[in-house]
Amino acid sequence: ESQLNPGYNFENFLEGDSNRLARSAGMAVANKPGGTSFNPLLVFGGVGLGKTHLAHAIGVEIKDKYPEKTVLYISAEKFTQQYIESVKKNTRNDFIHFYQLIDVLIIDDVQFFSGKSGTQDVFFHIFNHLHQNGKQVILTSDKAPVDMQDIEQRLLSRFKWGLSAELHTPDYETRISILRNKLYRDGVEMPEDIIEYVAKNIKTNVRELEGAVISLIAQSSFNKKEVTLELAQQIVEKFVKNTKREVSIDYIQKVVSDYFQMDISTLQSKTRKRHIVQARQLAMFFAKKYTKASLASIGSQIGKRDHATVLHACKTVDNLCETDKQFRKYMEDLNKKFTQ
Ligand code: ADP
Ligand code: MG
Known part of the structure; x- marks a missing residue:
């Protein structure tokens, strides 16, 4: 087998x-x-x-x-x-x-x-x-x-x-051909403007692209709804909402420094003051959690650190969350800001 x-x-x-x-x-x-x-x-x-x-x-x-x-x-x-x-x-x-x-x-x-x-x-x-x-x-x-x-x-x-x-995220042309191919194989015809609308708005991955087209096909063939642009919009919106929007490292640094009431430059500085170090470690932790950036790239964007520093930061955050209630609360508060 x-x-x-x-x-x-x-x-x-x-x-x-x-x-x-x-x-x-x-x-x-x-x-x-x-x-x-x-x-x-x-x-x-x-x-x-x-x-x-x-x-x-x-x-x-x-x-x-x-x-x-x-x-x-x-x-x-x-x-x-x-x-x-x-x-x-x-x-x-x-x-x-x-x-x-x-x-x-x-x-x-x-x-x-x-x-x-x-x-x-x-x-x-x-x-x-x-x-x-x-x-x-x-x-x-x-x-x-x-x-x-x-x-x-x-x-x-x-x-x-x-x-x-x-494998990178598919570009627009590839998304269009994947959609056309899927429709063709299922023997479904769909107006061109709808195919383009879906391809323009679902960018993150192929599975979602296929999910959206399957919903469209189901709506039109089982519910006998006409496939209009409005219907496509509703379906696309559902798919886009369900995916965690990718937050940027800049955004993470802004949210973390606002939360601790410091400037981004302070967050990135070389100081060893404990609360600043912890804020920076949290920023690295969330960058690893919520972006696709490599450790090296996270480090270079958050105060020109190397990948080992980022790895250490992530481990430290994990450990502190286990041992320090106050720190855990910081982490949870911030986490809500990235997930809601
Ligand atoms: P991964 O394993 O990377 O999470 P999958 O291989 O499960 O992704 O792909 C998700 C869906 O997208 C599958 O249904 C797959 O057939 C489809 N898919 C991905 N890439 C392509 C492609 N280049 N052409 C057609 N379908 C694709
Ligand atoms: Mg897989």
Whole structure:
């Protein structure tokens, strides 16, 4: 059982500027599994940008070209559960052996391994074995290897051996073609101005774009409503509202410094005064929580600090929230400002 979903293939993975590199790398790997320098191939990007789809597409294509090869798709979460189960049942060696016999191993959402040292260790051994034997490994993650946390250095360095390809948020043209394709496959006609309206207003990810179009199709075919621009507006509004709007690092610094009644320049200053340091650490913590910026970029925007300082700030905030009631209240008050 390969666990592959044939509905996720290259044909319906539409190409655009936002995914061209990752898609082409995926095709190259599918043509010559284990035979390119893209080993492992790591596809990374935010939610709903197509990581799982692309991972399946590569597997499906390989199965098609090389039916004799064993291909396995598995989520990092399921891999972890299987591993834990094998330890309980004393079958850890069988577990390792099973994975070492696979020709093409696809593991989705490897960020799930973070902090799980046993799973990382077993995966490290499986990875080495596969790689040495010219087998292909394909991984997806919500972050680039440099931004992954609580993953052992030796694994991170393996992740960087091959190619890391990012899936970006789709540009307008790509959004239009994804919408058209979806409508076409469902045999639904939709006025051009509505397609454009949806593509213009839903920008964050493909899953939402598809969600909006599915709602539109449902409204028109089940409720027999005419698909008007008003209907499209209502539906789009629902989708846009439901997504946490992305807050900027500037906005976070403004909210935090206002809350503590200080200037942004004070928040960013080099002082070691405790309440200023804590305000700055909270700003870094929220920037990590609510933006997609890398640790390095958060650090450079909040007072020219390095990524290790940001990492330390996030850990400090976590710790203080556990031990200091007053601090926890600051964090919760601020958190409300970013979530409401
Ligand atoms: P992720 O794993 O990154 O969260 P998914 O692979 O689950 O994202 O993609 C979310 C949805 O968007 C899926 O239904 C997928 O088919 C669709 N999708 C993503 N990228 C594309 C694309 N380039 N062309 C067509 N559909 C896409
Ligand atoms: Mg996914």
